[in-house]
Amino acid sequence: MVQSLVTQQLATQQLAKMSSSDERIGDDQVKRLGQPRQRSDVPFFLAMGGLSSCFILLIVLMLAADVMFTSFADFRIALAKPEIQAAFKLTVMSCTVAAIASLLVAVPLGYLLSRYRFPGRWIVDTLVDIPIVLPPLVLGLSLLILFHLPIFGWELERWLRDDVGFGVTYQWPAVILAQFSVSCAFAVRTMRVTFDQIDPRAEDVARTLGCTRGQAFLIIAVPQAARGMVAAVTVAWARALGEFGPILVFAGATRMRTEVLSTTVFLELSVGELNSAVAVSLIMVMMAAIVLLVLRLLGAGPAT
Amino acid sequence: MNRTLIALASSVVLLVGLLFVLAGDSSRGSNTVGKSTSGTANSLVLFCAASNRAVMESIRVDYEQEFGTTIQIQYGPSQTLLSSIEVSGTGDLYLPADESFIEIGIEKSLIAEVLPLATMRAVVAVPRGNPKAIKTFDDLLRSDVRLVQASPDMAAISKVVKESLQASGKWDELAKATVAFRTNVNDVANDLVIGAADAGLVYDAVLSNYKDLEAVELDELSTVISNVSLGIVASSKQPQAALHFARYVAARDRGLLHYEKNGFVVKKGDVWKETPELTIFAGSMLRPAIDATIKAFEEREGIRVSRVYNGCGILVAQMKTGQHPDAYFACDKEFMKQVPDLFPESVDVSQNELVILVQKGNPKKISSLKDLGREGLRVGIGHEKQCAMGWLTQNTFREGGVQKEVMANVSVQTPSGDMLVNQMQTGSLDAAVAYLSNAAGAGDFLDAIQIQGLECSIAIQPLAIAADSPNAQTATRLFQRLCSPESQANFEAEGFRWQIDRKSEDGSIVGDSAIGDSAIGENEQ
Numbered sequence: 138m139v140q141s142l143v144t145q146q147l148a149t150q151q152l153a154k155m156s157s158s159d160e161r162i163g164d165d166q167v168k169r170l171g172q173p174r175q176r177s178d179v180p181f182f183l184a185m186g187g188l189s190s191c192f193i194l195l196i197v198l199m200l201a202a203d204v205m206f207t208s209f210a211d212f213r214i215a216l217a218k219p220e221i222q223a224a225f226k227l228t229v230m231s232c233t234v235a236a237i238a239s240l241l242v243a244v245p246l247g248y249l250l251s252r253y254r255f256p257g258r259w260i261v262d263t264l265v266d267i268p269i270v271l272p273p274l275v276l277g278l279s280l281l282i283l284f285h286l287p288i289f290g291w292e293l294e295r296w297l298r299d300d301v302g303f304g305v306t307y308q309w310p311a312v313i314l315a316q317f318s319v320s321c322a323f324a325v326r327t328m329r330v331t332f333d334q335i336d337p338r339a340e341d342v343a344r345t346l347g348c349t350r351g352q353a354f355l356i357i358a359v360p361q362a363a364r365g366m367v368a369a370v371t372v373a374w375a376r377a378l379g380e381f382g383p384i385l386v387f388a389g390a391t392r393m394r395t396e397v398l399s400t401t402v403f404l405e406l407s408v409g410e411l412n413s414a415v416a417v418s419l420i421m422v423m424m425a426a427i428v429l430l431v432l433r434l435l436g437a438g439p440a441t
Numbered sequence: 442m443n444r445t446l447i448a449l450a451s452s453v454v455l456l457v458g459l460l461f462v463l464a465g466d467s468s469r470g471s472n473t474v475g476k477s478t479s480g481t482a483n484s485l486v487l488f489c490a491a492s493n494r495a496v497m498e499s500i501r502v503d504y505e506q507e508f509g510t511t512i513q514i515q516y517g518p519s520q521t522l523l524s525s526i527e528v529s530g531t532g533d534l535y536l537p538a539d540e541s542f543i544e545i546g547i548e549k550s551l552i553a554e555v556l557p558l559a560t561m562r563a564v565v566a567v568p569r570g571n572p573k574a575i576k577t578f579d580d581l582l583r584s585d586v587r588l589v590q591a592s593p594d595m596a597a598i599s600k601v602v603k604e605s606l607q608a609s610g611k612w613d614e615l616a617k618a619t620v621a622f623r624t625n626v627n628d629v630a631n632d633l634v635i636g637a638a639d640a641g642l643v644y645d646a647v648l649s650n651y652k653d654l655e656a657v658e659l660d661e662l663s664t665v666i667s668n669v670s671l672g673i674v675a676s677s678k679q680p681q682a683a684l685h686f687a688r689y690v691a692a693r694d695r696g697l698l699h700y701e702k703n704g705f706v707v708k709k710g711d712v713w714k715e716t717p718e719l720t721i722f723a724g725s726m727l728r729p730a731i732d733a734t735i736k737a738f739e740e741r742e743g744i745r746v747s748r749v750y751n752g753c754g755i756l757v758a759q760m761k762t763g764q765h766p767d768a769y770f771a772c773d774k775e776f777m778k779q780v781p782d783l784f785p786e787s788v789d790v791s792q793n794e795l796v797i798l799v800q801k802g803n804p805k806k807i808s809s810l811k812d813l814g815r816e817g818l819r820v821g822i823g824h825e826k827q828c829a830m831g832w833l834t835q836n837t838f839r840e841g842g843v844q845k846e847v848m849a850n851v852s853v854q855t856p857s858g859d860m861l862v863n864q865m866q867t868g869s870l871d872a873a874v875a876y877l878s879n880a881a882g883a884g885d886f887l888d889a890i891q892i893q894g895l896e897c898s899i900a901i902q903p904l905a906i907a908a909d910s911p912n913a914q915t916a917t918r919l920f921q922r923l924c925s926p927e928s929q930a931n932f933e934a935e936g937f938r939w940q941i942d943r944k945s946e947d948g949s950i951v952g953d954s955a956i957g958d959s960a961i962g963e964n965e966q
Binding site: 227230231233234237238240241244274278281282284285294306307309313355356359360362363366370385386389390391392394400403404406407408409410411 | 443444445446448449452453455456459460462463466486490491492494495498513514515516517521524525528529530531627630631634635647650651
């Protein structure tokens with residue numbers, strides 16, 4: 138541990154020396170730009186704030202409308218339902234599993250795509266984006282087909298169910314797999330941007346000081362990407378929470394079994410239980426707010 | 442180790458922990474699956490339109506309590522569920538929002554049996570109190586009325602509305618007045634509740650879930666009616682258990698009570714019995730053609746079918762003395778006509794022709810009806826009063842102008858053709874007039890001589906379901922089974938000619954044919 142910290146410190150110092158000339162140029166530029174202001178900045182802030190507030194206001198108004206549409210009694214009734222309690226529990230667990238699994242895949246994949254130029258890289262880059270652009274129902278259908286396509290008499294789902302004893306389709310693993318398929322794409326995109334923004338010179342320097350690629354990745358790159366990783370988990374978790382189409386097709390919406398909160402909203406809407414649907418929607422909003430807040434606080438802490 | 446790596450390692454531990462918890466929950470869930478008292482299955486999967494959730498949940502609770510079989514219900518949009526069945530090949534039952542999806546399922550051979558449950562009628566839904574005073578079709582076209590309806594491409598209700606209104610030339614103006622086409626009727630109703638629309642076309646049954654809405658009935662929509670039916674998935678690994686549950690849902694004193702409570706106009710379903718017993722009366726000649734099909738039906742349904750094979754005259758006499766079978770398969774239409782009160786409507790399934798049976802090689806050189814009048818011949822025929830074959834034989838003799846001569850040689854009259862074949866085999870007869878199907882299994886020792894030029898020598902076999910049968914739906918499924926291509930092959934192998942046309946057969950499956958109407962369509966409560 139001491140050795141790794143020393144290596145990291147040395148690499149950072151070396152990098153600081155190499156970039157000191159750039160910083161001086163930057164200081165000069167700042168001085169030139171720092172002339173006394175001739176006009177007010179108020180219009181700038183008004184324009185920027187005005188445009189920004191459109192979106193913020195829209196969200197606030199939507200939430201306010203939801204709150205006004207429902208009542209506290211609706212919340213109480215919704216939360217008292219065992220089906221919704223089960224859906225809540227499954228939602229929290231499945232989103233967390235999907236988000237962590239997405240991160241575990243996104244970190245190495247994002248790093249590889251950011252740092253290396255390998256044959257077929259553009260194909261991998263394109264494939265990663267496919268779950269983002271694919272219509273959700275198509276993604277669910279594709280998963281369903283994948284697990285049930287007979288290949289010379291062999292079928293993945295049958296094999297998993299009969300030989301491994303672990304069925305996927307219409308079971309809880311299908312919920313996670315459907316969430317993971319989409320969440321992971323967003324997490325990979327986030328991690329790639331994160332690694333793009335981290336200067337690789339620190340890793341190069343670490344290697345000149347005797348680190349292997351693996352050590353440079355673990356000791357230099359990963360700690361610097363901590364905030365990006367929090368962002369990736371956040372995006373993945375949020376994405377998994379809102380996932381609906383693929384879950385409906387691939388995992389179904391069996392009460393107490395594969396029903397998550399997004400499918401609860403659909404089921405409640407389907408029978409005209411608008412109050413209940415809105416109550417569940419607001420529960421999802423609160424869940425998301427709490428989780429995002431916690432993750433943001435984690436992300437704001439020291440990176441290493 | 443730096444904090445980030447510690448956090449990563451912790452998240453892996455959390456991941457594994459959560460997976461264990463989920464797997465544990467799942468196995469506990471499967472342990473709670475009860476044992477079926479019917480001994481058929483522990484759990485069934487039902488693909489159910491989300492709009493049927495309220496009614497189906499209450500039926501599920503009752504069924505699980507009564508029989509211990511767990512019903513796993515997958516809710517979703519009807520078309521999505523059908524696609525899931527098609528791709529995954531899983532599931533036992535399918536309950537879409539309306540029957541149009543069942544028809545698609547049948548076309549794709551995804552659905553094997555269909556049990557009609559209820560009907561829904563198209564109405565105009567408006568907010569309670571009808572603030573826009575919508576009373577007529579023209580009110581829907583007013584500029585101050587925001588009308589929404591489901592898309593004709595996606596929902597059966599609008600498809601039928603469109604067809605109905607196109608005939609009267611009113612569809613175009615209605616489409617023009619529609620501010621939005623939604624994917625289903627629930628979206629339409631939700632629009633009204635939220636206040637995004639003033640009127641919408643929905644099924645009346647849907648409104649039972651919406652206390653803030655009320656229905657306005659229009660003459661223009663009075664013919665727009667859709668059926669709700671429950672289908673058995675053809676690839677189900679446990680059809681007996683699936684049909685057990687389906688019969689429960691469709692029983693007038695079980696599942697249909699829930700449907701009625703939820704605002705549906707229910708069909709007159711069967712009276713619930715865990716193992717129903719059907720009785721079918723059938724002419725003796727039909728036994729070889731239908732017995733295997735009935736056995737297969739019994740096995741698939743897990744029920745019993747009592748078969749009474751006899752001469753049709755005897756069967757008619759039994760019915761007239763008070764015995765009421767659930768279905769009757771007559772040897773000829775004439776014997777169906779004799780019990781019109783019990784069987785007001787029937788469908789002609791097959792035909793069978795009379796032939797002259799002679800010993801192998803035709804030692805007596807018999808080539809026509811006239812030859813049967815030759816002196817010294819021993820001729821056997823069916824009994825005129827006891828069986829259709831005998832009645833038909835007398836008609837044929839009369840039409841052929843040989844009745845007097847041949848009857849002089851008749852040494853035996855039996856109630857069925859099988860008995861004549863037996864007597865031919867023992868050599869006690871030189872010739873017999875029987876159905877071609879009677880000779881189907883006797884080709885080794887008998888030859889069949891065709892009777893030329895007499896239309897009346899052909900018997901047509903009609904099948905009917907009793908109007909007062911408490912098991913009309915189950916009997917209708919037996920009828921459908923007897924009309925299936927597999928059954929047709931059996932009939933043809935036994936020397937019968939297939940009479941029922943494909944259109945009628947297909948129609949009967951969805952309850953539109955004469956048999957479907959008699960058994961199902963007119964039994965609405």
